[in-house]
Amino acid sequence: MTVIEIDNLTKRFGSLTALDGVNLEVNQGEIYGFIGPNGAGKTTTIRILLGILKATQGTARIFGRDAWHDAVEIHRRIAYVPGEVNLWSNLTGGEVIDLFVKLRGTDNQADRIYREKLIRRFDLDPSKKCGTYSKGNRQKVALIAAFAADADLYILDEPTSGLDPLMERVFQECIHEIKEAKKTVFLSSHILSEVEKLCDRVSIIRQGRIIETGTLQELRHLTRTVVQVETRQPIQGFAGLTGVHSIEESEAGLLFVYSLQVDTGQIGEVLKLISQYDVVSLESKAPTLEDLFMHHYQVAGED
Numbered sequence: 001m002t003v004i005e006i007d008n009l010t011k012r013f014g015s016l017t018a019l020d021g022v023n024l025e026v027n028q029g030e031i032y033g034f035i036g037p038n039g040a041g042k043t044t045t046i047r048i049l050l051g052i053l054k055a056t057q058g059t060a061r062i063f064g065r066d067a068w069h070d071a072v073e074i075h076r077r078i079a080y081v082p083g084e085v086n087l088w089s090n091l092t093g094g095e096v097i098d099l100f101v102k103l104r105g106t107d108n109q110a111d112r113i114y115r116e117k118l119i120r121r122f123d124l125d126p127s128k129k130c131g132t133y134s135k136g137n138r139q140k141v142a143l144i145a146a147f148a149a150d151a152d153l154y155i156l157d158e159p160t161s162g163l164d165p166l167m168e169r170v171f172q173e174c175i176h177e178i179k180e181a182k183k184t185v186f187l188s189s190h191i192l193s194e195v196e197k198l199c200d201r202v203s204i205i206r207q208g209r210i211i212e213t214g215t216l217q218e219l220r221h222l223t224r225t226v227v228q229v230e231t232r233q234p235i236q237g238f239a240g241l242t243g244v245h246s247i248e249e250s251e252a253g254l255l256f257v258y259s260l261q262v263d264t265g266q267i268g269e270v271l272k273l274i275s276q277y278d279v280v281s282l283e284s285k286a287p288t289l290e291d292l293f294m295h296h297y298q299v300a301g302e303d
Contacts, residue, residue: 001028002064003153003184004049009058011044011208018044020208021058026186031179033199034188041208042188043083046157049186050080062153076104079151083158083188085138087130093141094119094126100145115148121170135162147174154178157188172198227270227284231277 004026011019019041026032036042047053048060051071060067062074087096097115119126122140130138139162146154160168175198178185189195195202196216203213212219274282 003028004186005061007059009060010056011048012056018208022210024203024210024213026184028184029182030201031175031185031187031199033195033202034186035190035195035202036205037190040205042205043157046155046188049155077151078153078155079146079149080155081142081146081159083161085142087138087141089131090129092127092129093124096130096141097145101148104149118144118147122167139163152183154185160194229274229282230280232280233277
């Protein structure tokens, strides 16, 4: 089932076009990554999904309902965490979490037990006033309130901003638990390592346009991988092989880039050539999400 469906979404602020024909679909049970630098259009897209902003053109639908006209009904089934959390400074963290949960209309014994478990996992002192919290602790309050909600869709906009590495790991564990429960997560982030660990599919947005969408494996086929080989004898004949680029020689051996683009390059020919020599070491490094991200931004920038 399609949970989020965005079709030709455009948003203008006067002469500024923040979103320019965005299209994407998020299916039930998916952890979907939405990546791009600050100002690319991630938060604007999320605000339209939440019914905070009205699209200039196009449609945004959640659970088959219009995000603008049916916002109240949609909000009953979603949980949201912003990148910048503002809380009531005179309330304690525990009071804010309780308030958010009660606003959803669910506060039974099982919910309270799970809420206390989350507070312990995120190492939050719920008795302190929110005005004394650091950015990281304010973020914990928002995450606990969101994860404590029995939502069908979690919309997370830079959710780990301000968290230390230990709390980031707790966050990742919670996301895996949500996925096991067949719930859906729409995760906006510029922390590429986080998206790479968690997400089933990703969309890369640049200046209000989606420039690539797919699984990490699919996107890897659109770029190149780096291979480093060390042999006891000099290797000859590499320059003529299809798909081999950027050949460099160093003290550690031969370093080259092999194209993974579809229908280009024959890795079998490369391995056959290497096997004729006395190989000391062979290392192949698949492109990371960061490599893919930078590759697409460089290509888009050149265009």
